[in-house]
Amino acid sequence: MAILQRLLSHDLPRSRWLAIVLVVMVIGLALTPFLFPGTKALNVAAKILVFIVLVASYDLLLGYTGIVSFAHTMFFGIGAYGVAIASTRLAVEGQVGFGALAVGIGLALITSLLLSLVIGLFSLRVKAIFFAMITLAVASAFLTLASQLSDFTGGEDGLTFKVPALLQPSTSFSDEPFLGATLDGRFASYYLLFVATVALLLVMLRIVNSPFGRVLMAIRENDFRAEAIGYRTVIYRTLSNVLAALFATLAGCLLAIWLRYNGPDTSLSFEIMLDILLIVVIGGMGTMYGAVVGSVLFVLAQSYLQDLMKLGAGVVEGVPVLAQLVSPDRWLLWLGVLFVLCVYHFPAGIVGRLRLAARGRAAPSVAAEGGP
Amino acid sequence: MNTTTTTVAGSATTVEIPKASFDFVPLALVAVLALLAWPLIGSASSWLTLTVAGLAMGMIIFIIASGLTLVFGLMDVLNFGHGVFIALGAFVATTILGGMGDWTASASLWRNLAAVFAAMLVAMAVAGAVGLAFERVLVRPVYGQHLKQILITMGGMIIGEELIKVIWGPDQRPLPLPEALRGSLLIGDAAIGKYRVLAVAIGLVVFAAMLYALNRTKIGLLVRAGVQDREMVESLGYRIRRLFVGVFVVGSALAGLGGVMWGLFQQNVIPQLGAQVTVLIFIVIIIGGLGSTLGCFVGALLVGLLSNYAGFLAPKVALFSNIGLMVVILLWRPQGLYPVTNR
Amino acid sequence: MIDVLLKLDGVHTHIGAYHILHGVDLDVPAGQLTMLLGRNGAGKTTTLRTIMGLWPASRGEIRFDGQAIGGLGAKLATPDIAQRGIAYVPENMGIFADLTVRENLLLAARNASRVEQIDVKRLEWLFGLFPAMKKFWLYPAGKLSGGQKQMLAIARAMIEPRRLLLIDEPSKGLAPAIVQNLISALRELKSTQTTVLLVEQNFAVAKALGDHVAVMDDGRIVHRGAMAELAENEMLQHKLLGLSLAAHQ
Numbered sequence: 035m036a037i038l039q040r041l042l043s044h045d046l047p048r049s050r051w052l053a054i055v056l057v058v059m060v061i062g063l064a065l066t067p068f069l070f071p072g073t074k075a076l077n078v079a080a081k082i083l084v085f086i087v088l089v090a091s092y093d094l095l096l097g098y099t100g101i102v103s104f105a106h107t108m109f110f111g112i113g114a115y116g117v118a119i120a121s122t123r124l125a126v127e128g129q130v131g132f133g134a135l136a137v138g139i140g141l142a143l144i145t146s147l148l149l150s151l152v153i154g155l156f157s158l159r160v161k162a163i164f165f166a167m168i169t170l171a172v173a174s175a176f177l178t179l180a181s182q183l184s185d186f187t188g189g190e191d192g193l194t195f196k197v198p199a200l201l202q203p204s205t206s207f208s209d210e211p212f213l214g215a216t217l218d219g220r221f222a223s224y225y226l227l228f229v230a231t232v233a234l235l236l237v238m239l240r241i242v243n244s245p246f247g248r249v250l251m252a253i254r255e256n257d258f259r260a261e262a263i264g265y266r267t268v269i270y271r272t273l274s275n276v277l278a279a280l281f282a283t284l285a286g287c288l289l290a291i292w293l294r295y296n297g298p299d300t301s302l303s304f305e306i307m308l309d310i311l312l313i314v315v316i317g318g319m320g321t322m323y324g325a326v327v328g329s330v331l332f333v334l335a336q337s338y339l340q341d342l343m344k345l346g347a348g349v350v351e352g353v354p355v356l357a358q359l360v361s362p363d364r365w366l367l368w369l370g371v372l373f374v375l376c377v378y379h380f381p382a383g384i385v386g387r388l389r390l391a392a393r394g395r396a397a398p399s400v401a402a403e404g405g406p
Numbered sequence: 407m408n409t410t411t412t413t414v415a416g417s418a419t420t421v422e423i424p425k426a427s428f429d430f431v432p433l434a435l436v437a438v439l440a441l442l443a444w445p446l447i448g449s450a451s452s453w454l455t456l457t458v459a460g461l462a463m464g465m466i467i468f469i470i471a472s473g474l475t476l477v478f479g480l481m482d483v484l485n486f487g488h489g490v491f492i493a494l495g496a497f498v499a500t501t502i503l504g505g506m507g508d509w510t511a512s513a514s515l516w517r518n519l520a521a522v523f524a525a526m527l528v529a530m531a532v533a534g535a536v537g538l539a540f541e542r543v544l545v546r547p548v549y550g551q552h553l554k555q556i557l558i559t560m561g562g563m564i565i566g567e568e569l570i571k572v573i574w575g576p577d578q579r580p581l582p583l584p585e586a587l588r589g590s591l592l593i594g595d596a597a598i599g600k601y602r603v604l605a606v607a608i609g610l611v612v613f614a615a616m617l618y619a620l621n622r623t624k625i626g627l628l629v630r631a632g633v634q635d636r637e638m639v640e641s642l643g644y645r646i647r648r649l650f651v652g653v654f655v656v657g658s659a660l661a662g663l664g665g666v667m668w669g670l671f672q673q674n675v676i677p678q679l680g681a682q683v684t685v686l687i688f689i690v691i692i693i694g695g696l697g698s699t700l701g702c703f704v705g706a707l708l709v710g711l712l713s714n715y716a717g718f719l720a721p722k723v724a725l726f727s728n729i730g731l732m733v734v735i736l737l738w739r740p741q742g743l744y745p746v747t748n749r
Numbered sequence: 750m751i752d753v754l755l756k757l758d759g760v761h762t763h764i765g766a767y768h769i770l771h772g773v774d775l776d777v778p779a780g781q782l783t784m785l786l787g788r789n790g791a792g793k794t795t796t797l798r799t800i801m802g803l804w805p806a807s808r809g810e811i812r813f814d815g816q817a818i819g820g821l822g823a824k825l826a827t828p829d830i831a832q833r834g835i836a837y838v839p840e841n842m843g844i845f846a847d848l849t850v851r852e853n854l855l856l857a858a859r860n861a862s863r864v865e866q867i868d869v870k871r872l873e874w875l876f877g878l879f880p881a882m883k884k885f886w887l888y889p890a891g892k893l894s895g896g897q898k899q900m901l902a903i904a905r906a907m908i909e910p911r912r913l914l915l916i917d918e919p920s921k922g923l924a925p926a927i928v929q930n931l932i933s934a935l936r937e938l939k940s941t942q943t944t945v946l947l948v949e950q951n952f953a954v955a956k957a958l959g960d961h962v963a964v965m966d967d968g969r970i971v972h973r974g975a976m977a978e979l980a981e982n983e984m985l986q987h988k989l990l991g992l993s994l995a996a997h998q
Contacts, residue, residue, distance in 0.1 A: 100553060102553060102556050102557070161552075162552050162553065162556075163478075163484045163552055163556065164692070164696075166484075166486075166556055167484070167688040167692060168692075170684070170685055170688060171685055171688060171689055171728075171729055171732065172729075174685045175725075175726055175729045178725045178726070179726075182722060182725065304681060308560070308564060311557065311560060312564075315557060359572055361572075363571075363576065364568055364571065364572060366564060366568050367564075367565060367568035367569065367572070369564075370561050370564035370565040370568060371561075371565060373557075373561045373564065374544065374558055374561040374562065374565065377548070377554050377557045377558045377561060378547055378548065378554070378558065381554075623862075624855070624862045624863070627848070627852055627855060627856060628856070630845075630847070630848060631845045631848060631852075631856055634845050634846065634847060634848075635843060635845060637803060637827075637843075638839070638843035638845070639856070640826075640827040640828050640831070641801060641803070641827055641831055641837045641839070641843065642831060642856055642857055642859070642905075643828050643831035643832045643859050644828055644859075645826070645828045645829075646828070746847070
């Protein structure tokens with residue numbers, strides 16, 4: 035038990051329901067190849083893992099430091115493109131080694147580090163709204179850049195590439211399925227993602243529960259006071275920006291490794307940025323666990339809910355507007371409504387509500403601004 | 407503003423009157439840009455075509471962005487969902503113009519204009535009404551909390567876009583120009599799009615109307631004062647809250663108008679129109695100075711002209727011309743072209 | 750028997766976590782000028798802002814002409830309080846720098862939607878008191894000197910008849926000669942029987958204008974009475990304000 039506490043950096047779920055949900059989710063993800071056979075299930079699970087890292091990194095920025103940035107997908111894309119470009123260009127006789135992968139990941143991290151430093155130092159001296167607008171513009175420019183530099187990035191079509199042999203789907207470790215799971219490169223890739231996700235998430239938990247994390251939260255609550263106490267808020271904010279960018283980059287690398295493809299829409303699109311926002315708010319800002327719960331629910335819904343909604347649509351078929359409202363294609367509408375409700379009523383999202391119910395005390399306070 | 411003040415405090419005799427001169431530099435920039443482009447483009451006729459196109463685009467952007475900058479200046483509210491009103495206006499236009507098929511197909515300019523104006527009026531009314539609801543339901547509850555404001559207005563955009571898809575379907579819809587507005591006028595060698603001329607005219611009218619309202623009416627005075635010091639205006643006995651709602655509604659209506667014009671410009675509309683234009687208008691109001699109408703006007707014209715010139719001269723670079731312009735302007739004047747005092 | 754126009758009863762004000770006013774009891778008699786004195790940080794500005802509704806009173810009551818305008822009885826919004834006939838001249842003067850002198854005055858004239866609608870006699874009177882205003886009529890108010898801005902701020906509060914004027918440290922940062930102009934202008938204002946609550950740290954101004962005086966310290970009123978009394982009692986001055994009359998001139 036003590037080991038578990040230390041592993042989670044003493045940031046426990048603090049709610050029985052939340053703990054149960056998390057355990058179920060973790061076990062489900064850990065054993066997906068065995069429990070849910072089929073390509074689609076594995077793809078959905080891999081997407082969940084990537085999103086957990088991506089959204090958790092955004093929670094670090096938004097939930098814990100109180101910074102709204104729309105450039106997050108840019109770093110996600112840098113990671114994905116790093117792997118994609120390295121694997122494309124450093125392929126030796128059609129084979130990609132782990133060395134090439136390392137180069138790709140390394141270069142991507144360095145690029146993200148530099149970019150996030152520049153953005154952080156340049157923009158964080160201005161008001162939050164200004165910063166948000168600038169990140170939006172920068173991300174948009176980056177998207178255009180990626181589409182335009184076709185020689186480098188594959189343009190609109192993107193890049194398809196190979197991964198190291200160990201991870202290639204065609205590689206087979208055993209002819210016989212093991213407990214229901216096919217032991218091939220996919221299997222290996224999946225567990226690479228799983229281990230990486232768990233590790234990264236635990237590191238992020240460690241960061242937000244460290245003295246550094248506490249300063250971030252102090253800045254989020256009242257940056258004047260934090261500055262008065264003696265913390266150079268610009269430095270902390272920039273660091274937070276950089277860390278969030280680096281983790282997002284790693285998430286991008288994982289995505290590229292899994293998909294063996296990357297294009298502008300896969301990682302840079304504004305839709306993904308909106309998805310991140312939706313998940314982090316509905317899951318729970320400033321909780322980290324919100325990213326886990328939110329990502330699982332969101333990706334599952336995105337992949338399977340459509341079928342469920344088709345049933346509902348069947349019932350009201352023919353009724354003009356009503357049919358459209360429950361059309362599975364319009365699930366984003368309801369998500370948007372839920373999002374708005376969460377921003378206004380439940381800033382701590384699902385996790386916050388569960389904790390509130392469990393304790394009867396105030397949920398972890400989230401970025402609520404205002405005041406004199 | 408340029409003044410040469412040498413007031414001697416306390417002395418009632420030797421007091422000099424400050425020369426209040428108007429800051430022409432940003433306005434001059436527009437002319438400078440146009441003139442610089444001439445030799446680069448080469449032919450006068452191409453230049454003329456591009457310049458009118460650029461001005462037209464700029465006017466439309468100004469109409470769309472003007473509401474946004476005023477709302478921000480007055481109440482520190484940045485509506486990330488402003489794009490919703492633009493898209494709404496455009497889609498309403500498809501319905502209205504679609505319904506007035508015989509008027510738009512007619513060769514009579516007056517019938518065409520009537521149809522277009524009808525569409526504009528309805529679009530403005532609808533966008534304004536939705537703006538009223540938007541302010542009441544989404545903006546008012548989180549007033550003063552910037553973070554929540556950004557998030558909730560984004561949510562509003564998502565919901566709005568989806569609702570547009572519910573009503574008009576998720577696909578692209580055509581918005582063809584009426585008969586008499588198609589094609590170009592020939593001035594010498596230059597082909598000037600007829601619709602573009604109309605857009606410039608409408609833009610100028612809207613700009614003039616805004617300037618009049620802001621500078622010659624008491625309400626406009628209240629808005630300008632409120633942008634500088636909201637608290638003092640309240641202390642003088644004015645309920646600025648109501649004023650704000652009014653400005654928000656007008657801003658939304660203008661966005662609707664802009665949406666119609668944009669849709670006709672592109673000759674088709676998509677539900678993602680709002681999100682697409684959002685980055686552009688943000689860049690424009692940052693360039694112009696948050697809260698400044700004149701700044702917004704100049705910024706929009708600069709962006710419109712630059713996009714067209716760059717698109718002709720160096721298409722690859724053109725996509726970044728807006729951001730590049732923003733960076734250059736901010737390096738010169740970090741608060742924008744016409745910074746608003748007390749911001 | 751002098752009527753009390755403004756009455757504060759046990760008013761407390763909290764700003765965030767800070768408890769600034771600790772039960773202020775203040776009577777402002779009608780038609781007279783009441784000085785509110787005190788050291789820096791005593792709570793004088795907070796008192797004015799609380800009366801204006803810019804900061805809510807967390808406890809106690811504020812009554813204007815018998816009607817509750819703040820505190821537990823009623824929490825009126827600032828515009829509504831202003832509409833009752835209370836004018837506020839804040840410490841930073843609240844001049845709209847980008848607007849002209851003309852526009853600044855027009856704003857303050859609630860009953861006029863155009864400059865032509867402002868009472869001409871009133872305007873002439875103000876021009877007499879503040880000649881610079883006429884000179885700089887069409888120029889941006891931000892270009893005026895500190896003293897001229899202060900005059901404009903007070904002129905704004907006088908452009909239409911008001912029942913109560915709240916003025917916060919008008920002499921702050923002004924040269925002595927200007928302060929004299931200020932005193933003359935405020936004397937003229939007094940002659941119209943307008944009720945004034947004037948916050949000051951400059952005792953010379955206080956002595957020249959005040960009919961009544963209230964001294965604040967630590968968010969409370971620690972002395973109240975006639976100005977004449979306080980002006981004669983140097984020991985009391987020293988005790989309350991930490992300085993004597995002579996030292997502060």
